[in-house]
Amino acid sequence: MKAVILGGTKGMGRALARRLVEGGHHVFLLGRHEEDLARSVADLSVRGAEGASQVGSAPCDLEDPETFTGALDAADTALGGFDTVIVTAGLFAVQARLEADAELARRVLTVNFANTVVFCEAARKRLLSRGGGTLCVFSSVAGDRGRKPVAIYGASKAGLSHYLESLDHKFRGEGLVTVCVKPGFVKTGMTAGLSPPPFAGTPEAVAAAVLTAIEKRKPLIYTPSAWRWVMWVIRCLPRFVMRRIGF
């Protein structure tokens, strides 16, 4: 696999990148901070030493769509054409802050939805131009139902999930597999301020599940997998019940 990862320096993206290099795959990281990228490239290079995988990086900022083309060009050159694009990057903030700070809300909506879609479109075109590949994007269970505690963040992810489903319907026949990952609560730096529910996942377990999903060409996975049933119940609840509960 020749994978480009946007967001591979932290959390679930970091765990996924590590698994990939340990499996001998080539990995190219995209991210905002050069220093952070360099440190992750060093880490992956040492970890991948046995599988002789190749690791590189280029700057790319989800807040700035102007950086997308250059970043994908760099990945193409370094990897000699990639076949997999993974997006784990995103912005999270708690509802109270988003309600209080309109600028932050705009950023979350733009980064998680509009700009991620723009990035995926650029990646999709490149993959399709060479016959297809895999586009694996991290959305969230927060987008499955309108919920009080994640009104804004959830909306951004709902839009993204919707887009990814459409993409999979539209292009699978042409060889592009879209994998939408919906993590439930996963213990990362991003969620460190929140108290974890009973079946909180670890980035390592998520990475393993995501790799399997990519290999099996699954269009949608919930991880930890218990969330699939939790969200099924939540989706079935009538509105008047949703209104009353704080979930």
Add this chain to the structure above:
Amino acid sequence: MAEPGVRNGEKVVSWGRLAGVGQVVSSENLEADSQGAALSRGLGRSYGDSSLPARPGDKIVQTPLSDRILAFDPVSGLLRAEAGFSLVELNRLFLRRGWFPPVTPGTKFVTLGGMVASDVHGKNHHRSGCFGAHVTWMKLRTADDRIVTCSPHVNTDLFDATVGGMGLTGHILEVEFRMERIPSPWIWMESRRVPDIDAYIRGLKDAGPHWPMTMGWIDCVSRGKKLGRGILMAGRWATPEEAPRDPPAEKRKLRLPFDLPSFAINPLTVRAFNELYYRRHPRKVRTGIVHPDSFFYPLDAIHDWNRGYGRRGFTQYQCVLPDEAGLEAPRLFLELLTRLGGASPLCVIKDCGAEGRGLLSFPLPGTSIAVDLPIRDNTQAVVDALNAFVIDKGGRIYLTKDGFTRPEHFRAMEPRLPAFEAVRKAWDPEGRLKSAQSVRMFGA
């Protein structure tokens, strides 16, 4: 409202289940997180209060998300990594490539930062010294929020105070140390029963020159002639010819060579348990190849075994008795322990080599004894009495295990303390870095 990455009023618990409350910060960016923080903590495997916040408002950095390897040179063996990098990962990645850390404590659930701050020792202390002896470079955030590097040649005062300094001189951000080349990832081990404590001490001293790694489990409840009987283990890395062809499989749950009591730990059960443990070992010397995890980390096999001690938790009392105190000092120690009723299911004994350069490093040439003490109403009195004995013999205790030693006792057993305090003061004149332990023990 909680911000991502910050937990206000979070309860922090040590391995011995002592608890404190702080403002816990953790992310992949240790350098940023450590700004203005009072203390760093790794995987919380210290038994006592050294990784607990001094006051509820204190900002505590949790390092394990900062776990990147920054460089590895397969020629020199130099490895540089972020301080939250754990020994579990290190071993998972490097054992099968023929490398091992020069020193490992008895659990692999520790971070590099924690290993340096405690200047951990292993079964090879008589040969290889403490972990700090193999550290070639460190990057720290000091109390005044500067980023500083230190090594055995640069900012040496800071280096010497940080090694074994329990996090009080700065937040360790990165560590570089020299890994050891190993001929195979398997251990050749020899073990035998030892009938009493005096034979034990002789056995350890005799084995030292022949074996790179030695240690023993002793029965510290039996009295009289059986006092201090136990099992002495010695090991070395197996040669490629001796070693099995396959690398050791990653075992999730290993089986201990005995069953850990999950029921109430009382003198009776402890006695029965020790009897069994001793008798399970054949009379004759046992030799063979063993999995490195069973040799180095037998206790890791059971997750959360510290819960076996119940809600009140336990403390570990670990001291070193210098050789000058005489070969009978360990026996006198055990006699005192049994008189005090400090029944401990297992007690670990180890002989220590030369003192390292860390200003507060624990080992000195002599015998180290570690016993678990379930916390009871009389625990303070037991620790006080043991400390009085240790001071009398010129020994000292291990800070990373301690939660009960009185400041005046520590001062009496630690002639190097003024030197450490001077360096700490020079780098942190306002006393910003502190832990529950430092306030208890050093008054700040």
